[in-house]
Amino acid sequence: MKVGLIRCSQTEDMCPGTTCFKVMSKKKLAFEDVKEDIELIGVNTCGGCPGKNAVTRAAEMVKRGADAIVLASCITRGNPIGFACPHEKIMKDAIVKKLGKDINIIDYTH
Numbered sequence: 001m002k003v004g005l006i007r008c009s010q011t012e013d014m015c016p017g018t019t020c021f022k023v024m025s026k027k028k029l030a031f032e033d034v035k036e037d038i039e040l041i042g043v044n045t046c047g048g049c050p051g052k053n054a055v056t057r058a059a060e061m062v063k064r065g066a067d068a069i070v071l072a073s074c075i076t077r078g079n080p081i082g083f084a085c086p087h088e089k090i091m092k093d094a095i096v097k098k099l100g101k102d103i104n105i106i107d108y109t110h
């Protein structure tokens with residue numbers, strides 16, 4: 001699996017992504033059923049509220065080889081401060097619309 005990771009721009013101020021990278025490398029939680037090797041193609045943020053840049057940034061990572069777009073848990077679960085993104089659904093729907101159903105969209109990391 002070749003992963004393009006999208007994270008919350010606001011959370012980037014405080015979180016270095018340690019747990020996201022750890023669960024990916026150890027195939028835990030969102031990645032526990034992945035059989036093949038996991039390669040991280042890239043990490044980018046949503047670009048800031050309301051997250052419109054997530055669509056073009058996800059598309060760019062697919063262009064560079066990603067076959068799965070992963071929305072980090074800062075977006076969908078509010079980790080680590082318990083404040084999930086209020087735009088998460090529209091962001092995810094826009095990514096699916098842009099990339100089609102052939103790209104695997106995983107909506108959390110841990």
Ligand code: SF4
Binds near residue numbers: 007008011074084087
């Ligand atoms: S749009 Fe959502 S994911 Fe992006 S910075 Fe705002 S709260 Fe974070």
